[in-house]
Amino acid sequence: MATKPSKKKAAPKKAAKKADKKTTKPISLHPLINKGVLSTAKKNFAGGTLTCHCATDPVSIHIKGQTAHNHACGCSKCWKPEGAVFSIVAVTGKDNVSVTANGHKLKVVDDTALIRRHACTGCGVHLYGRVENTKHGFYGLDFVHTELSKEKGWSPPTFAAFVSSIIGQGFDPGKIKDVRARLKKVGLPPHDCLSEGLMDYLATHDAKQAGVLKA
Ligand SMILES: [Zn+2]
Ligand SMILES: [Zn+2]
Numbered sequence: 693m694a695t696k697p698s699k700k701k702a703a704p705k706k707a708a709k710k711a712d713k714k715t716t717k718p719i720s721l722h723p724l725i726n727k728g729v730l731s732t733a734k735k736n737f738a739g740g741t742l743t744c745h746c747a748t749d750p751v752s753i754h755i756k757g758q759t760a761h762n763h764a765c766g767c768s769k770c771w772k773p774e775g776a777v778f779s780i781v782a783v784t785g786k787d788n789v790s791v792t793a794n795g796h797k798l799k800v801v802d803d804t805a806l807i808r809r810h811a812c813t814g815c816g817v818h819l820y821g822r823v824e825n826t827k828h829g830f831y832g833l834d835f836v837h838t839e840l841s842k843e844k845g846w847s848p849p850t851f852a853a854f855v856s857s858i859i860g861q862g863f864d865p866g867k868i869k870d871v872r873a874r875l876k877k878v879g880l881p882p883h884d885c886l887s888e889g890l891m892d893y894l895a896t897h898d899a900k901q902a903g904v905l906k907a
Contacts, residue, residue: 719777719867719870719871719874720775720776720777721764721776721777721778721871721874721875721878722764722772722773722776722777722778722779722780723773723776723839724780724839724849725764725778725780725849725875725878725880727878728877728878728879729848729849729878729879729880731844731845731846731848732845732848733758733845733846733847733848734758734844734845734846737757737758737845737846737847738756738757739754739755739756739757739758739788739843740754740755740838740841740842740843740846741753741754741755741792741841741842741843742754742755742819742820742836742837742838742840742841743840743841743842744797744812744814744815744817744819744840745812745815745816745817746794746797746812746814746815749793749794749797749814750793750794750812750814750815751791751793751794751795751797751798751812751814751817751819752791752792752793752794752819753789753790753791753792753819753820753836754789754790754792755784755788755789755836755838755841756784756788756789756790757784757788758784758846758847759782759783759784759836759838759846759847760782760783760784760847761782761783761850761887761890762780762781762782762838762846762847762848762849762850763780763781763782763849763850763851763852763853763880763887764778764779764780764849764851764852764853764875764880765778765779765780765781765852765853765854766778766779766852766853766854766855766856766857766858767779767853767854767857768857768860768861769801769802769805769807769809770809770818770821770835771809771811771816771817771818771837773839777858777863777871778852778858779837780837780838780839780849781821781835781836781837782835782836782837782838782846782847782849783830783833783834783835783836784833784834784836785832785833785834786822786832786833786834788834789820789834789836791819797812797813797814798810798811798812798813798819799811799813801818806823806825806828806830807821807822807823807830807835808821808822808823808824809821809835810822817837817840818837819836819840820834820835820836821834821835821836822834822835823835827901828897829893829894829896829897829898830894849880850879850880851880851881851882851883851887852875852880852881852882852883853883853885853886853887854883854884854885854886855868855871855872855875855882855883855884856868856884857884858871
């Protein structure tokens with residue numbers, strides 16, 4: 693008999709907590725990672741088709757084979773789906789990418805940026821971003837958002853880059869710690885530039901170009 697009333701007392705508290713959660717809208721990192729990284733890379737994945745959001749005459753590109761270095765990116769330039777704080781972006785060799793439909797709708801967002809992001813002029817979605825500076829360590833790579841594809845088995849994101857950059861886009865600096873904690877929780881180590889691996893790769897490339905290291 694004694695346990696029953698105490699349970700009844702606990703119930704309203706729980707209800708109040710639930711109501712609180714409903715009123716404060718949770719931050720959407722990105723739909724693909726909000727509940728954890730649920731996708732896995734398929735072995736010998738053949739690639740697939742990425743399509744923009746236009747209802748008519750959508751732009752599509754085909755990517756041959758699997759992508760690499762997929763990650764969440766907080767920079768201001770990568771394309772993000774509605775409401776997401778991060779983009780999810782991977783790389784592939786430019787020779788693996790071919791425009792298969794309505795390429796005339798593509799336009800480079802910022803010609804001066806290292807990554808020349810080709811966006812659809814109809815819906816704004818970025819189909820691919822190409823590095824054309826032959827001296828840069830990322831030369832020959834295209835940046836792509838595999839969430840635009842119906843195929844399952846693309847390489848999942850493994851880290852988060854440019855996390856602090858979201859503040860420059862209006863994100864509350866008081867909540868950035870929560871964002872880093874959530875990224876860690878879903879298995880995406882947060883970085884304020886790129887991952888150590890990619891930073892080391894670029895630094896090695898630059899050192900070789902400068903003649904500090906043997907090419
Ligand atoms: Zn479009
Ligand atoms: Zn970015």
